[in-house]
Amino acid sequence: GRSGFLEDKRPKILFESRWFHKLTDGRFDDSHPGLSTPKWVRNYEGGAKEYDRLAEALALDREAALKSASWGKFQILGVNHGVCGFPEVERFVGAMTESEGRHLEAFVGFVVANGLDDELRDRRWDDFAFGYNGPGYKQNRYAERMAEAYAKHSGGVLQPTVADIQRALNAHGADLAVDGVTGPKTRAAIRAFQREAG
Template identity: 40%
Template sequence: MTTTLSGAAEAVRLPVVVGTARPLGPNDIAFAAGALGVEEAAYRAVLLVETGGRSAYRPDGRMPILFEAHIAYRLNGGVTVPGLAERNWDRSLYSSTASGEYDRLDRACQHRAIGSAVALQAASWGLPQILGSNHAMCGFGDVESFVRALADSAFAQLAALNSFVTARGLLPALRGKRWSEFARGYNGTAFRENLYDEKLAAAYQRVRGAAGDGVLGIGDIGPDVAALQRALQRCGFPAIVEDGDFGRRTANAVEQVQAVHRLPVTGRVDQRTAIALGLV
């Protein structure tokens, strides 16, 4: 998808949504967490809640996004566009698919009451789901540069998260695992409507518990996940990318292996599943 940006003279087409889509390296999350002085499990909890364990890029190379109609309404001067620019946040406006969210973004870019500059700022992008309107806090002079950088590199998405958390003054809350305080600053004053703080606390306990239990699951990253993905490729899942990032596609493949071997279908790799995959 390309987005038309209306300039003073003529429309300029910029490939801002699809970039080189470089995945995370095995140690990128640990490095990013360490740069902030944040416990890795707490850092991973934020990413897990924001993306539900999805990878930094879809198979087509695009990032996970959500288009926020209430943000578009605020940025376009309070002009209502049904489904695309609305006064109040409304969960039902979201599409049920990732492609559907990009369709909404595209329609907003094309709509004369919204336009590309507003539409890109009204979408939340990548693993940390940062609104484009916060591009300056992430160190970018304009939203197009912000989106291009995040489209090119998953590590750039983590760098944007680090800059945003620092600029918003949220580091003490994240370091201290004060989830309500962090949620208010990161997700807005209405965070309790989404139980955002409770989800963060639960995700932290899940990630922290999984770190030492020898079980791989969604949200895990590193060489062990890469080895799992190679095993899945050998087992007949060529579409699985060896990126060391345990996302939903990897979990779906694990579930299929578990079903074939008549194991509990959990999507997580325990000892019995590892044996079935030839990992041990």
């Protein structure tokens, strides 16, 4: 993947105006509509220009500004500093400036604290992407991209998900809920298909 740092060695960030609005109770919506919005809007400048937006927000409310940016390789929102293992947002930001190893440390803390480690370990990409990125994860193909990256770097081929298997079994006459869970009915349908197919 891509580096978690810009060419000038600062960590990559995206400033989230919706979070700045939330953390400042909308105090700056009228005076700084590019920094504070009640709803999510795609108003990113990208790259080093995100630091210009952050600097403007820092002058208004330092703590809210740092918490409103997503940081580093894994784009973890500063407001999540505590679950990542950093008691203060300033310490989190300091760690994000150090190395991608610190980015990984924060990512692991976030994943474990939010109970997403099983989804990751079990390669349940959709469940993980939903838990990590929220309901909008599909529009950025996060789950698909994770599955592709896993296949590329694991040396293996993409394995079908349980939901894929359930759909295939249903195409052969099974009547399964396509829920991605290997429950008793799914296991029985797999055994029946194996017996039938020889």
